[in-house]
Amino acid sequence: MICRAPGEIAVVIAREFTMELNRLSRTLKIKRFLNDVRGASNALSTLKNFDFAYKNMAEMNLQRDACSAILVRTSIERTILSRR
Helix, strand or coil, X not given: CEEECCEEECHHHHHXXXXXXXXXXXXXXXXXXXXXXXXEEECCXXXXXXXXXXHHHHHCCCCCCCEEEEECCCHHHHHHHHCC
């Protein structure tokens, strides 16, 4: 499943996004995800990112056999795009 996350990402949005993907995965029996966040901005601090990945996600009872990859835009790409 390919998922796109536009706009600003905050903890509440990331949690809702993750829970919805988990629900869809269980319902549709999809175990592979590609998350495209190239159009999104991260509103979380480094600590909040860590907490989300290692604390919040652990509390969400997510499937252990699902795999996910994330497409991100690098800082070089952002610089090039902002100069256009």
